[in-house]
Amino acid sequence: MIMGSNMAECHPVAFRWPLKAKTDHGAVLMHVDPRFTRTSAMCDIHSPIRAGSDIAFLGGIINHVINSNRWNTDPFFKEFVVNYTNAATLINPDFKDTEDLKGVFSGLSEDGKSYSNATWSYQRHPAPTPPAAKVGPFTDLLLQRVPGRPKTDPTLKNPLTVFQILKRHYSRYTPEMVERVCGCPREMFLKVANTLLNNSGRDRTSNITYAVGWTQHTVGVQIIRTAGVLQSLLGNIGRPGGGVLALRGHATIQGSTDIATLYHSLPGYLNMPDARKVHDTLKDYILTEAVPISTSYWGNFPKFAVSYFKAQFGAAATEENDYGYNYHPKITGDHSHLPMMVDMTAGRIKGFFVMGQNPAVGGQNARFQRKALSKLDWMVVRDFFETETAAFWRNSPEIQSGELKVSDIKTEVFFLPAATVPEMEGTFTNTQRLIQQHEKAADPPDDARSDSWFTYHLGKHLQQLYGDSKMERDWAIKNLLWNFDPDPQEVANWHIKDEPSAYKILKEINGYTWADKKPLPTYANLKEDGSTACGAWIYTGVIPEEGKNNAARRQGDNWISPTWGFAWPSNRRIMYNRASADPAGKPWSEKKKLIYWDPKADSGIPDAAGNPIRGKWIAPSGEGIDFMPTKAPGSRGKDNGIGFDWLGGNDPFIMRPDGKAWLFAPFGLVDGPLPTHYEPYESPVENPIYKQQSNPVLKTWKVAGNPYHKVADPNYPIIVSTYRLTEHHLSGTMSRWLPWLAELMPELFCEISPELAAERGIKNAEYVTIQTARGEIQARALVTRRMRPFVINEKVIHEIGLPWHWGWQGRARGDVVNNLSALVADPNVSIHEGKVFTCNIRAGKRGGAA
Amino acid sequence: MAKGMFIDTSVCIGCKSCQVACKEWNVLEGEPTHFRQLPGAPYPIAVNFTGNSYDNTAALSATDWRHVFFIEEFSQDRSVARWFFSSDSCKHCNDAGCLNSCPTGAIIRTDMGNVFVQDDVCIGCKSCVPSCPFGVIALSPKTGTVHKCTLCNDRIHNGLGTACAKACPTGSILFGDVPELKAIADARLAKLKALGETKANIYGYDEAGGLNVFYLFLDRPMVYGQPEHPVVPQQRLPLSTAATVLGAAAIGVAALISFRERGSKKSEEEKK
Amino acid sequence: MNPFTHVANWPWYYVGLYFYISSVSAGAYIIGSMAELYGGERQREIGRVAFSLALPLILAAPVLLIADLGRPERFWHLFFYSKDGIPYINLQSPMSVGAWGLTAYGGFALLSFLNIMAINGRLTFAPFAKLYNRLPRKTYAVIGMLTGLFVAGYPGVLLNVTAWPLWEATSPLLGSLFIASGASTGAAAIILVMARQKRVAGETYSHLEKVDRVSMIIELLIIGAVIVVAGQYAAPIMSGFYGVMFWGGTVFLGILFPLGLYWYAGRPGVDRNRLVMLTAVLVLFGGALLRISLMQAG
Numbered sequence A: 001m002i003m004g005s006n007m008a009e010c011h012p013v014a015f016r017w018p019l020k021a022k023t024d025h026g027a028v029l030m031h032v033d034p035r036f037t038r039t040s041a042m043c044d045i046h047s048p049i050r051a052g053s054d055i056a057f058l059g060g061i062i063n064h065v066i067n068s069n070r071w072n073t074d075p076f077f078k079e080f081v082v083n084y085t086n087a088a089t090l091i092n093p094d095f096k097d098t099e100d101l102k103g104v105f106s107g108l109s110e111d112g113k114s115y116s117n118a119t120w121s122y123q124r125h126p127a128p129t130p131p132a133a134k135v136g137p138f139t140d141l142l143l144q145r146v147p148g149r150p151k152t153d154p155t156l157k158n159p160l161t162v163f164q165i166l167k168r169h170y171s172r173y174t175p176e177m178v179e180r181v182c183g184c185p186r187e188m189f190l191k192v193a194n195t196l197l198n199n200s201g202r203d204r205t206s207n208i209t210y211a212v213g214w215t216q217h218t219v220g221v222q223i224i225r226t227a228g229v230l231q232s233l234l235g236n237i238g239r240p241g242g243g244v245l246a247l248r249g250h251a252t253i254q255g256s257t258d259i260a261t262l263y264h265s266l267p268g269y270l271n272m273p274d275a276r277k278v279h280d281t282l283k284d285y286i287l288t289e290a291v292p293i294s295t296s297y298w299g300n301f302p303k304f305a306v307s308y309f310k311a312q313f314g315a316a317a318t319e320e321n322d323y324g325y326n327y328h329p330k331i332t333g334d335h336s337h338l339p340m341m342v343d344m345t346a347g348r349i350k351g352f353f354v355m356g357q358n359p360a361v362g363g364q365n366a367r368f369q370r371k372a373l374s375k376l377d378w379m380v381v382r383d384f385f386e387t388e389t390a391a392f393w394r395n396s397p398e399i400q401s402g403e404l405k406v407s408d409i410k411t412e413v414f415f416l417p418a419a420t421v422p423e424m425e426g427t428f429t430n431t432q433r434l435i436q437q438h439e440k441a442a443d444p445p446d447d448a449r450s451d452s453w454f455t456y457h458l459g460k461h462l463q464q465l466y467g468d469s470k471m472e473r474d475w476a477i478k479n480l481l482w483n484f485d486p487d488p489q490e491v492a493n494w495h496i497k498d499e500p501s502a503y504k505i506l507k508e509i510n511g512y513t514w515a516d517k518k519p520l521p522t523y524a525n526l527k528e529d530g531s532t533a534c535g536a537w538i539y540t541g542v543i544p545e546e547g548k549n550n551a552a553r554r555q556g557d558n559w560i561s562p563t564w565g566f567a568w569p570s571n572r573r574i575m576y577n578r579a580s581a582d583p584a585g586k587p588w589s590e591k592k593k594l595i596y597w598d599p600k601a602d603s604g605i606p607d608a609a610g611n612p613i614r615g616k617w618i619a620p621s622g623e624g625i626d627f628m629p630t631k632a633p634g635s636r637g638k639d640n641g642i643g644f645d646w647l648g649g650n651d652p653f654i655m656r657p658d659g660k661a662w663l664f665a666p667f668g669l670v671d672g673p674l675p676t677h678y679e680p681y682e683s684p685v686e687n688p689i690y691k692q693q694s695n696p697v698l699k700t701w702k703v704a705g706n707p708y709h710k711v712a713d714p715n716y717p718i719i720v721s722t723y724r725l726t727e728h729h730l731s732g733t734m735s736r737w738l739p740w741l742a743e744l745m746p747e748l749f750c751e752i753s754p755e756l757a758a759e760r761g762i763k764n765a766e767y768v769t770i771q772t773a774r775g776e777i778q779a780r781a782l783v784t785r786r787m788r789p790f791v792i793n794e795k796v797i798h799e800i801g802l803p804w805h806w807g808w809q810g811r812a813r814g815d816v817v818n819n820l821s822a823l824v825a826d827p828n829v830s831i832h833e834g835k836v837f838t839c840n841i842r843a844g845k846r847g848g849a850a
Numbered sequence B: 001m002a003k004g005m006f007i008d009t010s011v012c013i014g015c016k017s018c019q020v021a022c023k024e025w026n027v028l029e030g031e032p033t034h035f036r037q038l039p040g041a042p043y044p045i046a047v048n049f050t051g052n053s054y055d056n057t058a059a060l061s062a063t064d065w066r067h068v069f070f071i072e073e074f075s076q077d078r079s080v081a082r083w084f085f086s087s088d089s090c091k092h093c094n095d096a097g098c099l100n101s102c103p104t105g106a107i108i109r110t111d112m113g114n115v116f117v118q119d120d121v122c123i124g125c126k127s128c129v130p131s132c133p134f135g136v137i138a139l140s141p142k143t144g145t146v147h148k149c150t151l152c153n154d155r156i157h158n159g160l161g162t163a164c165a166k167a168c169p170t171g172s173i174l175f176g177d178v179p180e181l182k183a184i185a186d187a188r189l190a191k192l193k194a195l196g197e198t199k200a201n202i203y204g205y206d207e208a209g210g211l212n213v214f215y216l217f218l219d220r221p222m223v224y225g226q227p228e229h230p231v232v233p234q235q236r237l238p239l240s241t242a243a244t245v246l247g248a249a250a251i252g253v254a255a256l257i258s259f260r261e262r263g264s265k266k267s268e269e270e271k272k
Numbered sequence C: 001m002n003p004f005t006h007v008a009n010w011p012w013y014y015v016g017l018y019f020y021i022s023s024v025s026a027g028a029y030i031i032g033s034m035a036e037l038y039g040g041e042r043q044r045e046i047g048r049v050a051f052s053l054a055l056p057l058i059l060a061a062p063v064l065l066i067a068d069l070g071r072p073e074r075f076w077h078l079f080f081y082s083k084d085g086i087p088y089i090n091l092q093s094p095m096s097v098g099a100w101g102l103t104a105y106g107g108f109a110l111l112s113f114l115n116i117m118a119i120n121g122r123l124t125f126a127p128f129a130k131l132y133n134r135l136p137r138k139t140y141a142v143i144g145m146l147t148g149l150f151v152a153g154y155p156g157v158l159l160n161v162t163a164w165p166l167w168e169a170t171s172p173l174l175g176s177l178f179i180a181s182g183a184s185t186g187a188a189a190i191i192l193v194m195a196r197q198k199r200v201a202g203e204t205y206s207h208l209e210k211v212d213r214v215s216m217i218i219e220l221l222i223i224g225a226v227i228v229v230a231g232q233y234a235a236p237i238m239s240g241f242y243g244v245m246f247w248g249g250t251v252f253l254g255i256l257f258p259l260g261l262y263w264y265a266g267r268p269g270v271d272r273n274r275l276v277m278l279t280a281v282l283v284l285f286g287g288a289l290l291r292i293s294l295m296q297a298g
């Protein structure tokens, strides 16, 4: 099931595989999308859905599954759910659900803007007696704080079990309700639900694939969680052919979250030191971050963190100075893109490096963002063409309309030529977490340089400039370990001799022993005493020994291809794959065999008497085993241990502190433990399920230039969604300048149903104007039955669609769609709601008479 | 052994990679008619929005050797909802109308069965243009000669497949030996028929004397922008010639008679 | 627009016009030859006018044809395969055969023209005249006439063996149609010249008029047949701009109206001379429009 993604259009190469599954193996493909797209065309089933109503749809499937005959009679499902999910766990009796509180959970603050998750917690047995360990300074501290095991009721009867709470929570998500909320005919919904249900079990698995059709919502994280809950209930997690698959966007966008371009995380998903939390010292930081998760593999957090700081500051990082922890930047708030632009508007940000971004087109409320740029002192844009961002000061729509004057813009813009991917060496990490090496094919032309070149030499310049600074705040810059000069043979073929060594950078990411600089083969080798340095623990193993780069492997096979590239962690292609075997360690079915427990195999570890201990997990495909290789099925974990010690033999979800898949999230989310249907922030309808209209804790920025529409605003009665086309890439810099691509999709257009077109007197291929309180754009009309009106709450609701690739530069030109959108975001990850907001539309060009 | 391509439209996702790959490999520019110089722009701007589904390049041309059709088949109530894509190019006909019609020998068939225009021989007489039953070959005003897909002549004669097939992410374009491709096509057709695609058909086994580039369609060829019953135009040559000879004779005789009759009368008059 | 086939983009002012003037030339030549072969001494008059028309007209042909080529400087590739320089003909290609046929016809038109010049005493170069008088005049008039028929007819075959729907659907009739039109326009051209020289009285003229009338009637019949065989594909010439050109220009102004005028002019008391010129001009005009409408429509 592809939902929230237009896989064929946006991930055409990856789409080869589902298509192959369909043509060669008879797989059923389903697409749940507001529009009929090129993906829908290739699927067996296309189910329409109003944008922004996915939780209702998926919640409906959850309800349908829980009450279905099949799910209740096939023992597989209960076996999977009771053993591998937290369905049996008992929740704090003080917890109140949306059913009790009209659409919100217990713990909402007085002002209704944030939750305390205290009542969402597990019921626990008393805490164990801490062991007298002497393992490591920070680990010892964690061992003092191990909580009691969660209480459970494996019969799932107790009304306080997660399962019963879940069942109650979704009981109102009936097919009728789904039809009412999503505008999807109930027969169609049931067809989708039953297809999923019937294709799950011991012998079969179903996969759910999504992308930004799910994320760009004020409930984006919760939509994905709904899929997680559903897949857990169906036994589709940790098993081949199962899972919830995120299709990631930009090339190596996965890599850029792993090696953290995100403001709130350090490489390897360690939380960023935060001035608002108890993060005063390294110890505070580790305790705050690691204690709640120490009974998972995160029990090794201290090793990851210390090795990270060691990698940053090298010799200067010592036990005495907390490995430089206090010189490392800390965040003070939400510094994600949208609030950054708000800060820029307010003059709180003076300078801006733009590398690999074009916010003048891609940024929400792009007018607002362009104006923010005009408040800067300086801006550096590194790109291949003069992007709209680089050109904003001379020919943006605001300049053309006279709203801004070139002479009033004080921003000094430095436009620098960037090298393209084939002009540099490095790695891409794809959506499968597969790290793949790409070689340099040519020197970039003229002064064009790679971003790593720029960043590296900028760093060197700064180190030189601050070299003799006596100020303590400059310690970090002075002591930053910055030694990626290439060996001569690495640059022998090229004119550019001072390109930093991609190998050395990857080696630092991989980790090495500080003393003799030997690469570490696995993260199990990391230490919390400063003897290892490691940029990102999850990547350890990509360079297992000096000179060997697993990312450069190119040997495939017809199954898992373990010798093609390197998948983090530890070359595991399917995470949590312990769940591919039943609680006894046998594969759920021969057909779906991935890893299994062989009680007779030599574990390779001798017992006290020197005889080999028997029993070991086996992966015939060469798949990395995402579990303790010798932990027997059914074995009990140590109550007062951390990490793998605490986890039992039937706890596949090793990154969860209870080893279970979470149907109910006791913490980790700021907007509730269970996904709940809320309307988009701007919606033409009132929430048909709850009194609570939209996500109570979503993020808004009520600042000048960013007005919002009311609920069911009569001036903006139409839903608009924005998306991509195969023919262009994002803000278009990489496609609109190329004649071959420009001619494929020359101009901005708006997809409109014939019904709406008739209502508004719109003719195909002619111009229409689309308006919101933020802006007004014109586009050519593409009237097509692929778009359809929805009946929501007995009201006909129209939805239009805008691909958003155009700007005023390049060979294919059109208005900037993001002039329409607003700064509004999901509370967990601050992603904008570009996938759904409201607007109005009329025939004719912008500026013309109505 | 004749090389060709099998276009399985049932797995085409309409991504147009083939179109772009073709241009890239063959160093073809953007189709000039798609661009216009606009005031203030340093380069020509694309102006070819058609409003016809996602198809803006519309047809094959001297610079578009490949073109993807987009066909929306929707009933009023959307109970029928299908979107077909079909990637089109020169068919490398066994009996090629373009080749037959060429007065200079510019169009040749190579040892691999592909129909190839020798640019240095072509005089731009355009005889081949309307002689292609599929509207493939076209004149470039820039070079004054005609151009069309070469079946990647340079690639296939150097052991590579065609660029479009190479770029196709779904295997909708397969390059290979024609008999092997036919076997694949037959198997695929049988499979689709068994799945209830009753209208599925293979286009190009018999059409216009057989095509080395042939298609699997899920609906009638017409729907995919292809002629239902294409004919090699030169098949009409004997009849057309004969009819013209007859016509010539008839007119000659008629003229002759009108001369003679009167002629003899007049000469009689003259005698008087 | 037919979605399947590309238009040839032969512009009417090159190829259409070429088809036209070559067929007027050929038509005139054919009639001239007939007169030469079967007419009495006085009919030779017709021959003289015809042959002095045929050559200049056909001389314009290569100019138009070459001007239409995308690569005019390579026109010789029509005769020699440029890769090896050996003479080249493609019997399946009316264009190729046409190029050779046109050349042959040009040769005969030249011979006949020189003949007229010699007769008229304008060609006085003695050795030439001597040589010339040895040529079997009648024989080459017959062969020349056959090449003339070829030149008038082959464009129709050329169009008929393309895949362009209108041309495809009108197969196999366009060749005959063009020959009929060639004969009638050829006759009209001769009439026009003679009328200018005020020589339209008498039987000479009535021969021409008769040829013209007969060929126009045949042309009409073929047009009828064309419409029938073309069926739905005749649509482009049944309505719209080219419909008006075809029916109004060719059929009415170029055929029906001249036929009427011939009839009217034959009545006693009518000043023939002026009417005849008008008639001839109309026929010539209609012939041009016939080519243009058939070439451009679709």
Ligand SMILES: Nc1nc2c(c(=O)[nH]1)N[C@H]1C(S)=C(S)[C@@H](COP(=O)(O)OP(=O)(O)OC[C@H]3O[C@@H](n4cnc5c(=O)[nH]c(N)nc54)[C@H](O)[C@@H]3O)O[C@H]1N2
Residues within 6 Å of the ligand: A003, A004, A005, A006, A007, A009, A010, A011, A032, A033, A034, A035, A037, A049, A050, A051, A052, A053, A054, A210, A211, A212, A213, A214, A247, A248, A249, A250, A721, A722, A723, A724, A725, A726, A727, A728, A729, A730, A731, A835, A836
């Ligand atoms: N050709 C091409 N490929 C790309 C990109 C590109 O620009 N061009 N961009 C890359 C990037 S950065 C990304 S992030 C990915 C994005 O990949 P996708 O997420 O697949 O792409 P989108 O087109 O943004 O949106 C996907 C679909 O979501 C649907 N949709 C909108 N709202 C909703 C909703 O509320 N519910 C559901 N179920 N569906 C909804 C839209 O109709 C659209 O069909 O693509 C990557 N790949």
Ligand SMILES: Nc1nc2c(c(=O)[nH]1)N[C@H]1C(S)=C(S)[C@@H](COP(=O)(O)OP(=O)(O)OC[C@H]3O[C@@H](n4cnc5c(=O)[nH]c(N)nc54)[C@H](O)[C@@H]3O)O[C@H]1N2
Residues within 6 Å of the ligand: A212, A216, A249, A250, A354, A355, A356, A357, A358, A359, A362, A363, A364, A382, A383, A384, A385, A387, A418, A419, A420, A421, A451, A722, A723, A724, A729, A730, A731, A732, A733, A734, A804, A817, A818, A821, A834, A835
């Ligand atoms: N309304 C709406 N807005 C959206 C979305 C949506 O679906 N709807 N999608 C959002 C999503 S998912 C994304 S990812 C963003 C994308 O938005 P942006 O990231 O702002 O847009 P891009 O066009 O990807 O910008 C990348 C730039 O980097 C340049 N570039 C490429 N490679 C390199 C390199 O190696 N070095 C340097 N220095 N530059 C390079 C490219 O030329 C391009 O100009 O847009 C978001 N905006």
Ligand code: SF4
Residues within 6 Å of the ligand: A010, A011, A012, A013, A014, A251
């Ligand atoms: S653009 Fe690159 S990453 Fe995206 S589908 Fe194509 S090949 Fe894959």
Ligand code: SF4
Residues within 6 Å of the ligand: B089, B090, B091, B092, B093, B096, B097, B098, B099, B115, B131, B132, B133, B134, B135, B136, B137, B148
């Ligand atoms: S498809 Fe047309 S251009 Fe191609 S070989 Fe056949 S006749 Fe020639």
Ligand code: SF4
Residues within 6 Å of the ligand: B101, B102, B103, B104, B105, B106, B107, B117, B121, B122, B123, B124, B125, B126, B127, B128, B129, B145, B146
């Ligand atoms: S245009 Fe060129 S290839 Fe076509 S028929 Fe004429 S000479 Fe031959």
Ligand code: SF4
Residues within 6 Å of the ligand: B021, B022, B023, B025, B026, B065, B066, B089, B090, B148, B149, B150, B151, B152, B153, B162, B163, B164, B165
């Ligand atoms: S075979 Fe080669 S020339 Fe022909 S369409 Fe494909 S890429 Fe273009």
Ligand code: SF4
Residues within 6 Å of the ligand: B011, B012, B013, B014, B015, B016, B017, B018, B019, B068, B085, B087, B167, B168, B169, B170, B171, B172, B173
């Ligand atoms: S590359 Fe393949 S899938 Fe894409 S449009 Fe061409 S034929 Fe279809």
Ligand SMILES: [Mo]
Residues within 6 Å of the ligand: A212, A248, A249, A250
């Ligand atoms: Mo993205």
